[in-house]
Amino acid sequence: WQNSLCYEGAHSFPFSSLPSCTFLFALVTNRLYQEKESVISSVHTKVKGVSQAGSRIWDTAEYTVPMQVNTFFVITNIITTEEQTQHICPEVTGRLKPHMPIQQLLFPFCTGIQTGKCVQYNATIKTCQVSAWCPVESVKSPPVPALLKSAENFTVLIKNNIHFPKFNYTANNILPKFNITCTFNKITAPTCPIFRLGDILQATGENFSDMAVQGGIMGIEINWDCNLDKWFHHCSPKYSFRRLDDKTTKDYPGYNFRFAKYFKDATGKEERTLIKAYGIRFDILVFGTAGKFDLIELVVYIGSTLSYFGLAVFIIDFLTTSTIFPCCKSPVKEYYYRKKYETVPGPKATVIYVSYVDKPHVILVDKPLDKSLQHIKGQALEVRTSICVCGLGSRVLLPRQASALPKAQELQPLQSKGQEASSSHKLPSWCCCGKCQQTEALWEQLCCRRKDGTCITASALFEQLVLSRSTLEFTLLYKEPLLDLNTETLNNQLRHCAYKQYIHWRFGSAELAGRALIPSCCRWKIREAYPSEDGKYSGFKKR
Incomplete structure (x- = not known):
């Protein structure tokens, strides 16, 4: 989940020495310090x-x-x-x-x-x-x-x-x-x-x-x-x-x-x-060919190397750290060493956004998951939620949904007590609504609530905005007017549209859609309404 990058080769040889090694190797083996002539x-x-x-x-x-x-x-x-x-x-x-x-x-x-x-x-x-x-x-x-x-x-x-x-x-x-x-x-x-x-x-x-x-x-x-230099x-x-x-x-x-x-x-x-x-x-x-040492050829090669291999960085590094040429005072050298071998964080963990029905904010999680996502404390974000139709944007409402807006209290945290777990499966320890199912993936161990209470899937708006078949078909036809609603794969399209509908409803921002996580209870409610033909689901994929 987290790596570290060491500038200039800390704990090993400095990367700045690579240009110098290449420079010296080419200079000596190819005798680039010589003037050449054909025979x-x-x-x-x-x-x-x-x-x-x-x-x-x-x-x-x-x-x-x-x-x-x-x-x-x-x-x-x-x-x-x-x-x-x-x-x-x-x-x-x-x-x-x-x-x-x-x-x-x-x-x-x-x-x-x-x-x-x-x-x-x-x-x-x-x-x-x-x-x-x-x-x-x-x-x-x-x-x-x-x-x-x-x-x-x-x-x-x-x-x-x-x-x-x-x-x-x-x-x-x-x-x-x-x-x-x-x-x-x-x-x-x-x-x-x-x-x-x-x-x-x-x-x-x-x-x-x-x-x-x-x-x-x-x-x-x-x-x-031929090498015509006296020493070689x-x-x-x-x-x-x-x-x-x-x-x-x-x-x-x-x-x-x-x-x-x-x-x-x-x-x-x-x-x-x-x-x-x-x-x-x-x-x-x-x-x-024959070659013989020529000062101009050497100077020209060094000048070209300064631009191509960053030899200037090597020279400054050498002059700064060398004891032979004490051009800098000790405090400067100590500061240079600290910066040279500074360890910086590498790529962070997968960024995940979650939303709880009993919390007013969207939560940002960017820490390594060593336990259930339900128990990870994240950073609260101010994101304005809205009621939208998948694919139409946050300002488009269906006629039959307009009458539901006065009941906006259903968008607020549900205050009723939690329901009993279904007898068909064992209730996970991290579930607070009684509707979630067991999973081994830590990033899928998420409930719609932080504390015990009624599941959001019991909300009328969840039924109208997320599960309503007419709403989902309307959305699909809006995007593809010639879509065949009698196709065998329609269930898959309805299911994925329901996922997007929930994300737009609960997160309200299209920028968060790619990393927003749907709670286990909501995800399985959608799957029960629009099941896969083979019973297999890909689930959330980390990026």
Whole structure:
């Protein structure tokens, strides 16, 4: 029913320290006191390794392609078309089917210049005649397994130079005591710039033998996070890897390109060998920032923190309570401490309004209920009561009720003695009118009277204003003119309207309606007149 709130964290750490902790954590971990600059980088690579495919030896000059913009390419599989010369020949046949219509044969396959003739490729297939390097490249699938699957054992040396012009700082990824026999390992050799190709793919969960068949694109990320302050100087690269191409696509999977080797025969005629090369392209991605202490950045951050985190409160609190900076006298500090750790009441108990027939005032109860509501002493309120119809306001009266106004003495406390309790149930100890029923809920243990006497339900006005069916139906029709009075749920509507009618009658203020409590005797009298279909009632709900 009652809680207490402790300002500034009494009995624990002060809440004012939370902004300071956040401020210091962000200041140190993110180095917000530094001026920052992005990296400028250059990369150079060297691939080493020798492989044998059949009777042919492949060395660095054959399986690598000169890098372009931080990229190098390693050939892992090839399809060759040898002894090509320039003359006229049939179009490629790998995509043709027997008895293919002539219209489909005119589709250009970009292997040569079409002469416009349709020639016999063999006994069953016709194709277009082209002027090209003949024989034209045939459409084949790359060999499985890849010819240079052993390329996973090749190594690459990556030389990366970086520069931060603002700080006039230059560095590279090769340490002064570089061991040329090392191989990169994330745990044992995290700074080694020599990488085994198979390890790069393995770090991303890829299989080198599978990718080597049709090729792919891999990314080598070099991240420079440099702290150039003398007391915490640190500037070294961190390597990570990822696959950049989409291995799930069915349209043009992998990575390949074509190139040719030219030569002349004994007669001086030019020939070439066309090579369709499949392989893995490695893109080297360099990024990073460097930071160095800057007083202006620190002042700007502190200034923004003053407004966002309330650091001013923390500083005033520190200066007021600190023994290092005795800027305030002892009486001031003692007063500050009392206010800082002041305990204030929290949310109060549920506010309830009650009205007794033998009391002239409405009673306000806002204390925790540790006993029956009937025995709780509350605060008397001056509230003018009135006779009203539910939903119409306090100034509207029914014609048949107007004759009852001269009997206003019935609105005053009834002076007759209490009636005997009904034999159908045991009379509660808190009941003074003999009409209440037992309940366990303390906030529902309320009688219409403070002292023994006649129950208010015996009043003629209670019958006319609260229980009269014609009055209640009139009220409901006033609010909803098209209301069906023959509906099965009409009893529920009449019952709830009777509750509201009683509250307006006895409390006289619509502002109190939501927290006004109906006595047990009145509530059960209304329920007997307009019972629920299932015999269940929700009762008063605390707010």
